[in-house]
Amino acid sequence: MSTTLPYERVADVRCGVGESPFWHAAEQAWYWVGIPDKKIWRYKNASAPQLSHWNTNEMIGCLALADDGSFIAGMESGIFQLQLGEQHQVHAKRLAAPPELGQGIRFNDGRCDRQGRFWSGTMFMDMAQxxxxxxxxxxxxxxxxxSPFVAGLLVQNGLAWSADGRTMYLSDSHPNSQLIWAFDYDCEVGVPHNQRVFVDMKQHQGRPDGAAVDVDGCYWICGNDGSRLLRFTPEGKLDREIMIPMKKPAMCSFGGANMDELMVTSIAAGQPAEDEWAGSTIILRPGTQGIGEALFGMK
Incomplete structure (x- = not known):
């Protein structure tokens, strides 16, 4: 049964595609990105709300914190190390670019595994093709x-790991796919294997977009086009649905001082201008806790 919960709107920010939220524990702050807007956002709400942003030179699909205080990001032309400077500027250093990355392709969803390895996938930006x-x-x-560990994806999404790191999740959010897969994951060497269908989202409301895992090992997925969050048990059984005001939620992430808050970003692109919630970002308390993100090993 679907439920609704109280939520807080994060300022008056409208992202074309809001993505990759995560909690920066040392700063007690939320970060997320606006992909076509070429922006990185930060929100702190300790005593009084503080909203900051930085501009990137190209679209940024995903962002993660590194152990040296910098950030690692999947962007249009590769994987970058980013340093956030003053006057909204970002200092970017390209670290790598796979040979398959070409015109019209960019990195999309990504995050670190429990050991701090960075994972991200690519997509052809014109989804209609x-x-x-x-x-x-x-x-x-x-x-x-x-080299590619998984190939043939339409719109890569939904990366997440179980609490013990031994299960990796991945989704394809394109209307032609709408599948979520689970893999056995070798934590020592960082290799997924035994790919199988975890959830066929064509049986549920909304396409599978970005995801998070809670302390119970349950997988939370944004139901894009469905105005909801869905939680699946490790066995792939739907056990909770939370209705939210945005039609196209894009990614969710746990954070807050007690890891009991859930930030949800969304998409404004292609939505009616009068839709006041399109592209907005909200924070709610779902009644469970999440797991902190591992830092990328830059050192």
């Missing part, structure tokens, strides 16, 4: 960017 040329990559400082 339905080109299944997206790939999933792993990047480490020692080994660089991998």
């Amino acid at each position: 339905a080109k299944a040329i997206g790939n999933l990559y792993r990047y480490t400082t020692q080994q660089g960017v991998s």
Whole structure:
């Protein structure tokens, strides 16, 4: 049964595609990105709300924190190390670019596994063409960017790991796919195997977009086009649905001082101008806690 919960709107920010939210524990702040807007956002709400942003030179699909205080990001032309400077400026250093990355392709969803390896996938930006040329990559400082671990993706999304790191999740949010897969994951070497269908989202409301995992091992997925969040047990059974005001939620992430808040970003692109919630970002308390994100090993 679907439920609704109280939520807080994060300022008056409208992202073309809001993505990659995460909690920066050391700063007690939320970060997320606006992909076509070429922006990184930060929100702090300790005593009084503080909203900051930085401008990037190209579209940024995903962002994660590194152990040296910098950030690692999947962008249009590769994987970058970012330093956030003054006057809204970002200092970017390209670390790697897979040979399959070409015109019209960019990195999309991504995050670190429990050991701090960075994973991200690519997509052909014109979804209407339905080109299944997206790939999933792993990047480490020692080994660089991998060959594709998963190929033939339309719109890569939904990356997440179980609490013990031994299960990896991945989704394809394109209307032609709408699948979520689970993999067995070798934590020691960072290799997924035994790919199988975890959830067929064509049986549920909304396409599978960005995701998060809670302390119970349940997988939370944004139901894009469905105005809802869905939680699946480790066995793939739907056990909760939370209705939210945005038609196209894009990604969710746990954070807050007690890891009991859930930030949800959304998409304004292609939505009616009068839709006041399109592209907005909200924070709610779903009644469970999440797991902090691992830092990328830049050192």
